[in-house]
Amino acid sequence: MTTNVVEPDSPTDAVKVRATPEERRARILGFIYFGLAAFVLYFFALDESSSQDATFRLSLPRDRFQDLELTFNPRLVAIVVAVILAVLGVVQLTRGFGRWANAVLGSAMLLFIVAFLGWAAAGNAFSLVGMLTAMVVLSVPVTAGGLTGLMCERVAVINIGIEGQLLTAAFVATIVGSIAGEWIGLFGAMLSGAILGAVLAVLVIKYHVDQIIAGVVINIFALGMTSFLSTRVLGTNPEYNAPGRFEAVSIPILEDIPVIGNMLFRNNIFLYGTLVLVVLLHIGLFHTRWGLRSRAVGEHPKAADTVGIDVYRMRYLNVTAAGLIAGFGGAALTLGSTGRFEENMTAGVGYIGLAAMIFGRWRPFGVLGAALVFGFARGLQQKLGILGTPIPSEFLSMAPYILTIIVVAGLVGQARPPAADGQPYIKD
Amino acid sequence: MTDNNGGNLTRNEAYRRATGLGSSLRSALLVPTLALITALLIGGLIIAVTDVDVLRLWGDDPGEAFSQTIDSVWGAYVALFEGSVGSTQALSETLFAATPLILAGLAVAVGFQAGLFNIGAEGQIVIGGMTALYIGFTVDAPAIVLIPLCLIGAILGGGIWAGIAGLLRAKTGAHEVITTIMLNFIALFLAQWLLKSTLFQQTGRSDPISKPINESAQFPQIFGSDYRVTIGFLLALGAAAGVHWLMYRSSVGFEFRTVGSNAEAARYAGMNVVWLTVAVMATSGALAGLAGANQIMGLPPYQGSTAFSAGIGFDAIALALLGRSRPAGVVWAGLLFGALTAGGRQMQGVERIPIDLVEIIQALIIVFIAAPALIKALYHVSSADGEGTGQITSGWKA
Numbered sequence: 001m002t003t004n005v006v007e008p009d010s011p012t013d014a015v016k017v018r019a020t021p022e023e024r025r026a027r028i029l030g031f032i033y034f035g036l037a038a039f040v041l042y043f044f045a046l047d048e049s050s051s052q053d054a055t056f057r058l059s060l061p062r063d064r065f066q067d068l069e070l071t072f073n074p075r076l077v078a079i080v081v082a083v084i085l086a087v088l089g090v091v092q093l094t095r096g097f098g099r100w101a102n103a104v105l106g107s108a109m110l111l112f113i114v115a116f117l118g119w120a121a122a123g124n125a126f127s128l129v130g131m132l133t134a135m136v137v138l139s140v141p142v143t144a145g146g147l148t149g150l151m152c153e154r155v156a157v158i159n160i161g162i163e164g165q166l167l168t169a170a171f172v173a174t175i176v177g178s179i180a181g182e183w184i185g186l187f188g189a190m191l192s193g194a195i196l197g198a199v200l201a202v203l204v205i206k207y208h209v210d211q212i213i214a215g216v217v218i219n220i221f222a223l224g225m226t227s228f229l230s231t232r233v234l235g236t237n238p239e240y241n242a243p244g245r246f247e248a249v250s251i252p253i254l255e256d257i258p259v260i261g262n263m264l265f266r267n268n269i270f271l272y273g274t275l276v277l278v279v280l281l282h283i284g285l286f287h288t289r290w291g292l293r294s295r296a297v298g299e300h301p302k303a304a305d306t307v308g309i310d311v312y313r314m315r316y317l318n319v320t321a322a323g324l325i326a327g328f329g330g331a332a333l334t335l336g337s338t339g340r341f342e343e344n345m346t347a348g349v350g351y352i353g354l355a356a357m358i359f360g361r362w363r364p365f366g367v368l369g370a371a372l373v374f375g376f377a378r379g380l381q382q383k384l385g386i387l388g389t390p391i392p393s394e395f396l397s398m399a400p401y402i403l404t405i406i407v408v409a410g411l412v413g414q415a416r417p418p419a420a421d422g423q424p425y426i427k428d
Numbered sequence: 429m430t431d432n433n434g435g436n437l438t439r440n441e442a443y444r445r446a447t448g449l450g451s452s453l454r455s456a457l458l459v460p461t462l463a464l465i466t467a468l469l470i471g472g473l474i475i476a477v478t479d480v481d482v483l484r485l486w487g488d489d490p491g492e493a494f495s496q497t498i499d500s501v502w503g504a505y506v507a508l509f510e511g512s513v514g515s516t517q518a519l520s521e522t523l524f525a526a527t528p529l530i531l532a533g534l535a536v537a538v539g540f541q542a543g544l545f546n547i548g549a550e551g552q553i554v555i556g557g558m559t560a561l562y563i564g565f566t567v568d569a570p571a572i573v574l575i576p577l578c579l580i581g582a583i584l585g586g587g588i589w590a591g592i593a594g595l596l597r598a599k600t601g602a603h604e605v606i607t608t609i610m611l612n613f614i615a616l617f618l619a620q621w622l623l624k625s626t627l628f629q630q631t632g633r634s635d636p637i638s639k640p641i642n643e644s645a646q647f648p649q650i651f652g653s654d655y656r657v658t659i660g661f662l663l664a665l666g667a668a669a670g671v672h673w674l675m676y677r678s679s680v681g682f683e684f685r686t687v688g689s690n691a692e693a694a695r696y697a698g699m700n701v702v703w704l705t706v707a708v709m710a711t712s713g714a715l716a717g718l719a720g721a722n723q724i725m726g727l728p729p730y731q732g733s734t735a736f737s738a739g740i741g742f743d744a745i746a747l748a749l750l751g752r753s754r755p756a757g758v759v760w761a762g763l764l765f766g767a768l769t770a771g772g773r774q775m776q777g778v779e780r781i782p783i784d785l786v787e788i789i790q791a792l793i794i795v796f797i798a799a800p801a802l803i804k805a806l807y808h809v810s811s812a813d814g815e816g817t818g819q820i821t822s823g824w825k826a
Binding site: 160203207209210212213214216217220221223224225227228229231232233236237347348351354355358392394395397398401402404405408409 | 474478479480545547596600602603605606607609610611613614617618620621742745746749781782784785786787788790791792794795798799801802
């Protein structure tokens with residue numbers, strides 16, 4: 001936002017002299033900070049209940065270090081937060097934060113949430129560690145979905161079918177897991193994800209089907225098929241809907257770290273696997289030959305072809321392999337959670353994964369961070385019900401979806417997808 | 429094909445282009461027909477291999493298992509056939525089921541023609557239906573006033589809801605596929621909340637059920653009370669004619685289609701792409717809103733519950749593709765899917781085959797329509813027609 005370079009892909013800017021999107025965004029952000037400050041002051045600081053202390057539990061009964069708590073006066077905290085937000089707004093509108101804009105936005109959101117939680121928990125005790133653990137667990141399928149999308153889009157294939165892949169994998173994991181044990185169930189789930197990935201790849205690469213339509217078809221098919229089988233097979237044979245679950249595996253010593261131990265080191269293989277995947281994909285994409293080739297295919301397939309990279313082979317390989325990750329994430333929904341399959345149980349997680357991919361700017365660690373934000377919104381919705389806030393539960397349920405819209409609408413800045421994203425490559 | 433400006437087009441040529449039918453009617457229908465047959469065959473296979481009891485029987489008595497398999501597949505499809513076209517009652521059920529499908533299918537088709545993929549018909553159905561519902565039980569007026577009033581409300585509700593996605597797309601580049609899906613979920617939760625609020629909730633109920641609409645807001649049944657098909661079906665046909673006029677006879681429609689085929693060209697031709705994007709989405713949402721009104725005003729119990737949208741918004745995508753986004757095509761596809769739905773209900777009721785099978789068949793139809801090369805390879809046919817869907821949507825970029 002320091003320069004006024006006219007973007008080549010928005011010709012209207014060349015005609016009319018007007019604020020660049022970055023300038024406009026900076027102005028909007030400034031007003032948002034003011035709005036948040038006013039909101040915090042009016043609803044949280046001036047609310048009657050805010051005079052009572054809020055207690056946040058940082059330990060669970062089974063922890064080694066007991067009775068860790070954080071208690072503060074919500075009104076005081078809300079006032080402080082409102083002041084900081086107002087200052088941020090002034091600075092944003094006068095000087096701007098330059099390249100720190102996103103970090104500041106993130107901090108502002110965090111402050112807002114602190115004030116909100118203080119208000120919601122006023123006069124009560126709230127298990128913060130419980131909510132943070134829920135956040136991490138709920139972000140696992142979103143991360144898996146986002147990583148699937150990322151692997152596909154890095155080779156310029158848009159995969160809308162992640163939702164269907166997750167749903168199918170959740171179903172396969174349940175039924176195969178019930179018959180042959182949870183490890184075979186996990187394997188089957190990953191295989192089913194890969195098969196759907198391969199179907200998508202064939203449809204878009206070989207038959208040039210519109211990528212978004214091919215993905216939607218996979219979603220409709222997966223929803224129909226799993227609902228059909230759920231009624232026809234699981235309904236009459238409940239023994240097929242009762243797989244063993246992957247129980248939490250505690251990591252000695254690390255699990256005793258307050259808060260973080262519960263979040264990260266007392267979990268099942270799905271969380272550990274997802275974290276490993278994020279690291280592996282990061283190294284793979286940016287530090288290996290495979291990654292360089294993938295990115296070349298996604299940015300400029302023709303050039304990649306010219307230097308001898310088999311564009312089609314890379315696309316088939318990545319889209320199919322990405323299906324394994326979706327399968328892993330889908331299995332987490334059943335084998336890593338309730339252990340039961342329910343119709344349409346993904347409820348948009350695949351699409352939220354795609355939003356996490358955009359939010360995370362097509363980078364593995366970005367996807368993880370974005371997924372944690374969505375996990376937080378979901379976890380908040382689950383745990384706030386216990387506190388009995390006056391906010392209707394339906395509005396809390398909406399939060400992740402509204403957040404997704406805000407994210408893709410570019411409040412966090414326009415992200416740039418791989419240049420050839422969504423375009424079929426047709427050899428001359 | 430020397431003239432692409434439409435100046436010297438013969439009537440026939442113009443009609444062929446507009447409807448996708450015409451000189452090569454046989455080849456135009458070949459792929460969809462084969463797609464339908466193949467999808468039904470695969471559906472039969474799915475019925476056959478998912479009967480757990482029969483699968484267990486294969487080891488003991490393969491002959492009996494075989495005949496039972498044939499019986500259940502045959503029984504299912506006989507029920508599907510009888511429930512859709514087997515009697516006047518069944519035909520009425522088909523038209524009844526086709527009504528919201530045609531309206532929602534038109535909604536998606538308008539988007540496709542303008543290069544926008546509206547997956548949010550489901551949410552727009554909810555919002556349109558809720559608006560019609562609210563007007564339907566608050567306003568007390570004769571049918572001649574109240575029905576149009578409810579429909580206008582539905583048009584506005586659905587149109588504004590979709591217009592949000594259009595505005596976001598035009599102003600920020602947020603892809604409509606993601607935003608409309610998110611708006612679906614938001615609409616569902618909003619409806620859930622509203623149905624439990626004092627504004628909507630039926631007095632004396634604790635579950636999300638609304639007050640019933642006034643009797644004068646109910647769609648009259650065309651063929652008397654024995655047949656469920658209502659004037660909603662005529663509304664759907666009228667909407668199809670309206671969309672045809674809008675897209676092919678009006679200048680706005682020309683701009684819609686130009687934006688769809690080449691947004692850059694439209695921009696340089698001086699068209700207001702921002703406004704057009706919002707207008708296309710709003711038109712699309714308005715049609716979906718009408719489908720929502722039909723779900724409230726066209727069938728008992730004439731009140732709102734959490735599931736009145738019934739997945740129609742998703743069937744609409746398949747339908748628009750099958751109808752090649754042409755109004756006439758959407759009507760035919762709507763009748764076909766209406767038949768599948770009506771038959772599917774009978775199949776579920778009589779033969780205990782879950783109606784989700786219809787969903788699977790629809791997905792398979794789209795695959796084969798979108799990739800005609802698959803069908804051609806399968807049946808060794810060649811036909812001049814067969815471009816498939818090609819690239820309808822654009823990537824994430826605005």
